[in-house]
Amino acid sequence: MGVPKGRRRIVVVLAALLTLGAVAVVGYRVLAPAEVVTPAQDDLPPLDTPAVGVVGRLPVAPLIVDGRLRVYAAQRQVYADRPADSRHRVTPFWSYRRWPAELHAVLVSGTTVVSRWSDGKLVALDGRTGKVAWRADGPVPGSDFAARRTGAAVVWDPRGIFVAPAPDGRTTLVASGKGGLRGYALADGRELWRAAGDAECRTDLGTTAAGQVLSVDACADPATVEFRDVATGAVSTRWRPPAAGRELSVTPLGCLTPHSQCRGLRTSDGRGWLVGPGAPVPSPVLGAEEVTLCGEFAVGVTDGVLIGRDARTGKLRWRRGDLGEVRVIAAEPGRVHVLTRQRDLITLDPRTGAQRSRFLMTVGRDGIGWQPGRAYAVDGYVAVERLREGAGPEDDDQGYFLMAEPVVLAAT
Structure with a gap:
């Protein structure tokens, strides 16, 4: 005795619904936010x-x-x-x-x-x-x-994320994106302030060591640099370099961590400035692109010689013409790291130019046939991406990086 046709249809429908339900549950577990x-x-x-x-x-x-x-x-x-x-x-x-x-x-x-x-x-x-x-x-x-x-x-x-000390000593996290800027207490994530703005014509660059958020407001005509209090979000200073053109771009310099607690800036007209409370102060030695700000000292290569100068006065502090062809790849408090053409990593004291360490920046038989990419330095550690010689930004990763493990890490 068979199952009546109507009941059979009901069973098939129920089975299909159960299957769909099971698939939905599995799909939700796999695809749902987690x-x-x-x-x-x-x-x-x-x-x-x-x-x-x-x-x-x-x-x-x-x-x-x-x-x-x-x-x-x-x-x-x-x-x-x-x-x-x-x-x-x-x-x-x-x-x-x-x-x-x-x-x-x-x-x-x-x-x-x-x-x-x-x-x-x-x-x-x-x-x-x-x-x-x-x-x-x-x-x-x-x-x-x-x-x-x-x-x-x-x-x-x-x-889009930066940190800086507030006047009370607490650290503030700043996040930038569509809809403006927001400040948070780093300790517990409490939102402290919001600042609306047009992200299409305002560029938030980072923070300064003096506790300010640094932005370029191109919505204004002409473009203006804004310094915003990191604790309240209020604009404390609006500034333009004297005799600057209508368009303006800014590069932060001497940052303690990327884009955070920066001590200087370079404007698109090739001039350097030191930043602190109030308006920026001219620093002509920071104008050249190859110069790095390390604390209070400007370090760069001039005519093949590595030179350290006082960033505020421009006074020559030291010169090293004995290092050969070098390139500054990273800086941190108390250390400036340079890489030679022969891929020696040399770490110097930015105040005196005295050598702290020197060694070949390679592993095993990897060789020195590479060019440096991005670099990072903190607490005496230095890490560098090794790129293929002649690699360019249009190359895919296979053609861009030297090998499967392209990052070399060293202690100085």
Whole structure:
């Protein structure tokens, strides 16, 4: 005795609905917005002083946290390994992942790791454990960009997030994007202020060591540089270089971390300036593009000689004509790092020009047939992307980078 035709149809419909429901549940679990936090399960490694020289090579660009960990960026993940002087990348110490948002920028301040995502979300992690310290809604990034496989653009050149000390000593995080600027307390993520503005004609460049947010307002005619109080968001100074043209672009200089706590700037007319409270002060020695501001000193190559000058007065402090053909690749407090044509990494004291260390910036039999890409320096560590000789921005990653592990890490 068979099942009546009407009942059979009902069974088929129910089975189809159950199947669709199961597919929907699976699809939701796979595609729904998600956050996966995998905190550290072990103790931090002891703080150690690494031996001077090349540490090793890595496939991706690191950020050094607390002198103990390395933090990396992937398309949808921030993760860390340990110790900081490990020769290769190792199993993650902690990991934080979001879906479907993409990671746009990572910034380290002390032991706090701040990540910025394509949906505008700001997520701060305790760099020592990987646990979420706070989450906040921020302005959506103004534009997409394609980071190469090392992730150096995300960690060494983070766009749209900056930090600076407020007058009370607390650190403020500033996020820039569509809809304007916002300020947050770095300690707990509290939103402190908002400043509306037209992102199409205002460029937010970073912060100064004096606790200001630096922007170029091209909505004004002519374009003007704005200095905004980091604690309140109020504009304290509007400034234009004397005799500047109608169009104006600005490059921050001497930043403690990328785009944060900068001490100087260079304007598009080839003039240099020191920034602090009030209007910028002229610094002619900072006008040349090849000059780097390191603390109070301007370091650059002139006629093949590496020269250090007082950035405020222009007075010659030291000169090194014995280094051969060199290029300044990175600077940090108390250290300026230069790379020779023979790929020696030389670290000097920016005040005196005295050599702190020198060694060949290569690993094993990798050789010296490469050109430097992006570079990063903190706490005596230096990391450099190694590019193929003749590589250009239009090349794909295979033709751009020297090898699968193009980042070389060293301790100076």
